[in-house]
Amino acid sequence: MCAICGEPAKLYTCSLCARHVCSGCFDETHNVCTGCL
Template sequence: MEVTGVCSICGRPGKLHTCMLCGSLVCSRCITEKGVCIRHSDGKSFPGQKSFV
């Protein structure tokens, strides 16, 4: 199933992916090859959250 909408980081419309760390819906420009958004690409997660990177 393809999810489309507006990226929660850059605001561009299009196909969205889910960040494995925070669950944000982001476009292909704002997600890394590891499946995390560019906000969490340094491997940091929210307190109490498991890191998948």
């Protein structure tokens, strides 16, 4: 489950805060979640 929006989806790990987030809450260009962007 995404730590930002709660979406039950494939998760990515933010390289700064280590939160597990969905693709909608993750910036693949910078490898960080939208909270750290």
